[in-house]
Amino acid sequence: MSNDSTSRFQAGQTGLIVRIPNAELAVRAWRERFDPSAQAGVPAHVTVLCPFLDESRIDARVCSALADMLGSHRAFDLQFESCGRFPGVLYLAPEPDTQLRRLTEVIADRWPEAPPYGGQFAEIVPHLTVADGQDDALLDEIEGELISKLPFTSRGLIS
Numbered sequence: 001m002s003n004d005s006t007s008r009f010q011a012g013q014t015g016l017i018v019r020i021p022n023a024e025l026a027v028r029a030w031r032e033r034f035d036p037s038a039q040a041g042v043p044a045h046v047t048v049l050c051p052f053l054d055e056s057r058i059d060a061r062v063c064s065a066l067a068d069m070l071g072s073h074r075a076f077d078l079q080f081e082s083c084g085r086f087p088g089v090l091y092l093a094p095e096p097d098t099q100l101r102r103l104t105e106v107i108a109d110r111w112p113e114a115p116p117y118g119g120q121f122a123e124i125v126p127h128l129t130v131a132d133g134q135d136d137a138l139l140d141e142i143e144g145e146l147i148s149k150l151p152f153t154s155r156g157l158i159s
Helices: 021-034 060-071 098-110 136-147
Strands: 016-019 045-049 077-086 089-095 128-132 152-155
Touching: 016 098, 021 089, 021 128, 021 136, 021 152, 045 098, 060 098, 077 136, 089 136, 128 136
Parallel strands: none
Antiparallel strands: 016 045, 077 089, 077 152, 089 128
8 A cells, every 4th residue: 555645845945854864775666665754865864853833934033043043053973673563553762762852852942832743742752754555465565575674774864
């Protein structure tokens, strides 16, 4: 069951992500087929905050505030050793995820009008989506292949 849901991304919508370049080899083919964000041109990543502010609100002050906030956090490595699931979604679980959670909290506190996940979910669960909107049988197949490519470590690049 393929899901062509790139339309869920609205014009002007922004997000803050940590790019995970080392994941590309393991996940690119699956993401290109089954992750709408990849189909929209977004690289392998862990979302920090999406949706963020509308692009019309991104100005020098917002960029400066983000730079200050992000500059106060030390660089960190993430280990990807296992997969996780949400309904219809397969993802890679980053460990440790404490710094990712903290980044989300700090930015959401600064811009309360941009709650994590648009306020849809109470818990922040950092993850790298591999497939979205698929049935369990396909997610099982993808996970079986991914397991052979784990673990790997990546230094996150904030975008």
